[in-house]
Amino acid sequence: MEGFALLLAATFNAGTVLAIAALGLLINERAGIVNLGAEGLMLVAAIAGFATAATTGNDWLAFAAGAGAGALLAALFGILVIWLNTNQYATGLALSLFGTGFSAFVGIKYTQAKLSERPHFEIPGLADIPFIGPAMFRQHPMVYLAVLLTIALAWFLYRSRAGLVLRAVGESPESAHALGYPVRRIRLLAVMVGGALCGVAGAYISVIYTPLWVEGMIAGKGWIALALTTFATWRPARVLLGAYLFGGVTMLQFHLQGEGVQVPSQFLTMLPYLATIVVLVLISRNANFIKVNMPASIGKPFFPGS
Amino acid sequence: MTSQSKRSLIKLAGWSSLAAAAALVGCGKKEEAPAAAPAAPAPVAAASAPEPAKAEPLKIAFAYVGPVGDGGWTFAHDNARKAVEKQFGDKVVTSFVEKVPEAADAERVFRDMAGQGNKLIFGTTFGYMEPMLKVAADLKDVKFEHATGYKQADNMRTYDSRTYEGAYMAGVIAGGMTKSNTLGVVGSIPIPEVIRNINSFTLGAQSVNPKIKTKVVWVNEWFNPPKETEAAQSLINGGADILFQNTDSSAVLQTAAKNKKFAFGWDSDMTAYAPDAHLASSVINWGPYYIKATQDALDGKWKGGEASWWGVKEGAIDIVSISDKVPAELKAKVDAVKAGLKDGSFVIWKGPIVGSDDKEVLKKDEVADDKWLGGVKFYVKGVEGKVPGDK
Numbered sequence: 001m002e003g004f005a006l007l008l009a010a011t012f013n014a015g016t017v018l019a020i021a022a023l024g025l026l027i028n029e030r031a032g033i034v035n036l037g038a039e040g041l042m043l044v045a046a047i048a049g050f051a052t053a054a055t056t057g058n059d060w061l062a063f064a065a066g067a068g069a070g071a072l073l074a075a076l077f078g079i080l081v082i083w084l085n086t087n088q089y090a091t092g093l094a095l096s097l098f099g100t101g102f103s104a105f106v107g108i109k110y111t112q113a114k115l116s117e118r119p120h121f122e123i124p125g126l127a128d129i130p131f132i133g134p135a136m137f138r139q140h141p142m143v144y145l146a147v148l149l150t151i152a153l154a155w156f157l158y159r160s161r162a163g164l165v166l167r168a169v170g171e172s173p174e175s176a177h178a179l180g181y182p183v184r185r186i187r188l189l190a191v192m193v194g195g196a197l198c199g200v201a202g203a204y205i206s207v208i209y210t211p212l213w214v215e216g217m218i219a220g221k222g223w224i225a226l227a228l229t230t231f232a233t234w235r236p237a238r239v240l241l242g243a244y245l246f247g248g249v250t251m252l253q254f255h256l257q258g259e260g261v262q263v264p265s266q267f268l269t270m271l272p273y274l275a276t277i278v279v280l281v282l283i284s285r286n287a288n289f290i291k292v293n294m295p296a297s298i299g300k301p302f303f304p305g306s
Numbered sequence: 307m308t309s310q311s312k313r314s315l316i317k318l319a320g321w322s323s324l325a326a327a328a329a330l331v332g333c334g335k336k337e338e339a340p341a342a343a344p345a346a347p348a349p350v351a352a353a354s355a356p357e358p359a360k361a362e363p364l365k366i367a368f369a370y371v372g373p374v375g376d377g378g379w380t381f382a383h384d385n386a387r388k389a390v391e392k393q394f395g396d397k398v399v400t401s402f403v404e405k406v407p408e409a410a411d412a413e414r415v416f417r418d419m420a421g422q423g424n425k426l427i428f429g430t431t432f433g434y435m436e437p438m439l440k441v442a443a444d445l446k447d448v449k450f451e452h453a454t455g456y457k458q459a460d461n462m463r464t465y466d467s468r469t470y471e472g473a474y475m476a477g478v479i480a481g482g483m484t485k486s487n488t489l490g491v492v493g494s495i496p497i498p499e500v501i502r503n504i505n506s507f508t509l510g511a512q513s514v515n516p517k518i519k520t521k522v523v524w525v526n527e528w529f530n531p532p533k534e535t536e537a538a539q540s541l542i543n544g545g546a547d548i549l550f551q552n553t554d555s556s557a558v559l560q561t562a563a564k565n566k567k568f569a570f571g572w573d574s575d576m577t578a579y580a581p582d583a584h585l586a587s588s589v590i591n592w593g594p595y596y597i598k599a600t601q602d603a604l605d606g607k608w609k610g611g612e613a614s615w616w617g618v619k620e621g622a623i624d625i626v627s628i629s630d631k632v633p634a635e636l637k638a639k640v641d642a643v644k645a646g647l648k649d650g651s652f653v654i655w656k657g658p659i660v661g662s663d664d665k666e667v668l669k670k671d672e673v674a675d676d677k678w679l680g681g682v683k684f685y686v687k688g689v690e691g692k693v694p695g696d697k
Contacts, residue, residue, distance in 0.1 A: 006543035014536065111375030114579055118564050210535040210557055211564075215373070219532050254540035257523040258490070260691035266526065 005135040007255050012139060015240075015247030016146045017201050017209060021225035022232070022239045023146075023153055024070075024197025029229055030157065031190035032170040032297040036092025037077055039222030040099020041195055042202030043215075045070040047107040049203025050213040054113045062207045063142075063200050070199020071192045073099065078191035082184050085301040096222070104215035115211045140208050142200075147240065149197075154236040166190060170295035173302040183302055198222070227276035233283060233293040246272045361397070364604055366390065367424035368402040369415055371431035372529055378554040378573040379528070380404065383430045383453075385574075386592035393597050397604060408433025416441040420448045426603045428596070429453065432497075438462060449608050451599055453592075454499065456680070460610045465595050468617030469499070470506035470679075471647055472588030473550070474654050475625040475640050476570045477510020479585050480548045482636040483568060487517045490546030492537045492558050493524040496694045500552045502682040506654055507550050508689050514639060520689045521546055531557040542567055548585070559583060568631075577627045586628040586640075594621045615676060618647035655679060660687040 021038060028035050035041070049066035053059055077095050080086045126137040157163040166186065168176045173183045205221065206213055224246055232238035253268035283289050368387050372380035387400050401424070406415045412434050419427050420441070428451045429438045435455040442450045442462040450462035458464055480489050489511055491504050504522055511518040521544055523537040534553050538561035541549060549569040551558040556579040562569035563580035571577065571587025595616055602608040616622035625644065628637055646652025655678075657668030662685040668674060683693060 003543055003545065007540070010536070010539050010543060108375075111373055112377055117582075118560075120564070205532065210531045211560060212531055212555070212557065214376075214529070214531050214555065217531055219530055221532075250536060251540060254523045254525075254537045255543065257537075257691065258521045258540050258544040258546075260521075262692060262694070264694070 002134070003255075005131050005133075007251060008135040009138065010251045011244055011248040012136065012143050013209070013247070014250050015244035016140075016143045017204055017221055018225050018228055018246055019146045019240050019243035020142070020149065020204065021198045021201035021222065022228040022243060023149055023236060024194035024201070025225055025229050026194075026232075026234060026236060026239055027153070027166075027190050027197070028194035029234060029298055030170045030295055031166055031187045032173060032295055032300065032302070033078070033081065033187055033191050034088050034092065034299050035074065035077060035095070035191065035194065035198075036089055036226065037073070037095025037099060038092075038198050038226050039218055039220070040096035040103070041070050041073050041198045042099075042205070042218045042222045043103035044073055044099045045199030045202030046206035046218060047103045047110065047213055048199070050107075050113070050115075050206040051110055053115050053207045054110060057116050059119075059207055063203050066199040066201075066203025066207075067196040068199070070202065071196040074191045074195020074198070075188065077195070078188040081301070082187050082191070085303070088299050088301075100216060107213050107215055110213045111215075113213065115207065118208065118211055140204075142204055142208065146243075150236045150240040157236065167295070170297055173297050177302075177304050183304065187302075198225070201225070224272050227273055231272075231276045231279045233279070233289075234295065235293065246275075363397055363399045364394075364426060364600070365422070365424040366398055366400045366426045366428070366600065367419040367422070368400065368428045369406045369412065369419070369430065369434060370402055370404045371406060371408060371433070372554060373404050374402070376529065376554050377556050377576060377579070380430070380554070381574045382590050383428075383592055386596045389593035390596045390600050394600060394604070398600060406434075410437070413437035413441055416450075417445075420445045425449060426600065426608075427451065428599075449603055449610070456613070458611045458613060463610050463612040463614070465599070465614040465616070467590045467592070467595075467622045468615060469588070469590060469623065470502045471617045471623045471654065472590070472625055473503040473507040473552075474510035475643055476550060476586060476588050477507040477512075478514055478640050478643060479625075479628070479632055479636060480507070480550065480568075480570075481511030481513065481515040481518055482639070483585060483632065484511070484515065484518070484548050486545050486547045487515065487519060488545045488547065489518060489520045490538070490541030490544070490549045491520060491522045492534055492541065492549065492551040492553055493522050494528050494553045495526055496524055498680055498682045501685070501693060502679060503552050504689060505682065505686045508686055509654065509659070510643075512688055514636070518688055522685075522689060522691055524694055525553060527553070529554040531555045534558050535561050538562065538569075539565070556580070571627070575627050584627070584629060585632060586625050588623070588625050591622055591624060618644060619650065661685065662687050662689055662692075 025038055045066035048069035049062040052065035053062035077091060080091050081088045121140050122138040127133045165181055169183050169186050177183045205218060228239060228242050232242045249268055249271050253263060256263050370380040370383060374380055374384040387402060390398060391400050403415050406412050408431060416427060416438055426449045430453045432454045435452060435457055438450050438452050439457055439459060442459045446461055452462060452464050454466045455464045493500055493504060508520045521541055523541055525533045525537050534555055534557040538549055538558040542565045547567050549558050549562045551572055556576050559569040559571060559576055559580045563583035568583050568585045570585055573590050575587040575589055577584045625640060643652060653673055655674035657672040658666060658670045659668040661667045685693060
């Protein structure tokens with residue numbers, strides 16, 4: 001039982017990284033922009049966060065630095081695809097490759113840096129409840145913030161006027177434009193907020209999850225987050241659940257090995273992507289379903305005045 | 307002879323061998339290799355003949371699989387490179403290329419190194435074996451040293467360290483310190499070297515605590531800190547209170563620290579990464595071998611086709627920075643093992659040793675030879691689960 005509680009705890013921890021990044025990408029995609037640069041963006045944010053934590057010793061400043069780095073890089077991407085109308089997919093891929101190389105370059109002198117001892121968090125009282133305590137209430141605050149973020153984003157998208165505008169921009173930029181909304185500026189803002197969230201996720205990896213800097217340390221989590229938005233059919237709550245599911249698969253493969261069960265870890269590594277393809281196939285079979293959930297203008301450039 | 311005229315002699319020799327090689331190219335590929343061999347050593351012979359004036363330094367190059375800042379495997383190799391520089395001063399010039407992938411790129415890197423005039427080239431990971439073999443066959447005047455491999459050539463030899471001796475000594479400490487009697491190992495890639503380390507770690511622990519169980523989680527990579535973290539966390543969740551790893555980063559140690567458990571440093575001294583969780587570091591000191599290889603090359607005594615496997619006895623393996631938390635009598639046991647390994651009175655792989663399937667793999671008093679050790683593909687009793695790929 002104790003072991004299962006700890007497995008759950010590790011799952012929430014692993015899922016949090018994916019959830020925060022995927023929620024950021026969800027905001028992008030709701031506005032009609034796909035940012036394939038997530039992996040590179042998270043890497044740059046990871047080194048920015050790690051460097052900040054190493055020099056200031058403050059983890060929250062590190063998250064801020066990660067968010068700032070993410071937003072800055074995303075803004076660059078946004079200007080390219082929104083104003084210069086470069087191809088979103090090609091630009092995103094270029095950003096990903098650039099981020100990988102750039103983070104490795106600026107991170108050279110941090111490869112052996114050490115952070116101060118990592119704080120241990122638990123919620124007094126709740127942490128001592130049998131089973132639930134160790135499973136849920138001994139986590140870094142970011143784990144709970146991810147849940148709050150999910151709720152806030154769901155409310156924003158479906159209950160607030162601003163969210164409605166954002167969705168309108170993603171569904172039909174022409175209509176939003178005709179109504180007088182600054183489509184391109186809204187898209188840029190969405191891209192930057194999404195980039196900032198990816199940045200927070202990146203910093204969480206290098207500062208809390210694996211507190212050290214090694215180049216390429218995001219190790220594919222950016223791509224899983226991208227797959228996750230599709231897997232969750234662009235719904236915040238499903239993103240969170242999907243993140244826990246994918247995180248759970250990651251942890252389970254090691255857990256099973258530790259228990260002496262033979263599962264090739266390579267097989268489990270490919271599962272999230274396989275699941276995403278299955279979901280894509282399923283939703284593609286139902287035209288209505290796509291219409292309801294998938295932002296209609298996703299990936300398409302917008303030319304005002306045309 | 308002045309250094310001026312010597313240099314021109316070298317130049318002359320170099321040009322003539324180049325011309326000879328160029329002439330041979332026309333003769334077709336088949337003849338090139340054997341015929342080029344005698345022509346090529348000419349510049350070396352010219353350089354070493356008149357000793358008094360300042361000799362051209364021996365150029366030595368190192369190819370590393372990771373970044374020198376990995377704090378583990380590659381870091382240890384680079385420390386040894388520095389030891390060579392310190393030992394030989396201006397008689398050698400060393401250089402390195404880091405993060406050379408274990409793939410086709412490696413071959414290009416070795417050729418570049420030779421092209422830059424390096425006469426002694428070290429490749430420090432198993433995956434360089436085939437590329438190095440290929441380059442060695444083409445460049446007969448360059449001496450190649452390959453770590454952890456098993457294929458040699460006339461101008462290529464192999465070297466390795468008995469890391470399992472360090473693993474055994476770490477095991478002795480782990481066996482005496484555990485409260486749950488459950489140890490956890492984060493394994494990299496299930497090859498005999500790593501399986502042997504897991505077994506030796508377990509045997510060491512069992513030597514002081516027969517109730518020991520070892521859980522193993524494989525990450526199938528040498529270096530992936532997030533994966534190593536996740537694997538370490540799952541071992542702790544599964545009840546392991548002391549961790550050991552055969553991966554290259556400090557992530558396992560740091561995960562142990564986060565969970566208020568214990569772990570070891572591997573390859574390099576990792577105390578600084580987590581002073582409270584660190585029990586000891588099993589370190590490899592490649593220095594003695596690198597110095598010997600360089601000396602061999604300088605003296606003209608370097609011979610290919612050999613394989614060296616150095617351990618505690620040769621000063622290549624040690625256990626260092628043992629924590630104050632380790633009681634004195636346990637430390638004494640480790641010291642006894644170390645002394646025994648040094649003078650040869652103690653042998654780790656000596657029967658009776660029983661496999662995890664309860665079959666005896668070594669009979670009483672039977673001592674495993676190096677060939678046997680090179681083929682370890684089973685777990686000893688006490689290690690849970692099965693070796694991946696084993697049916």
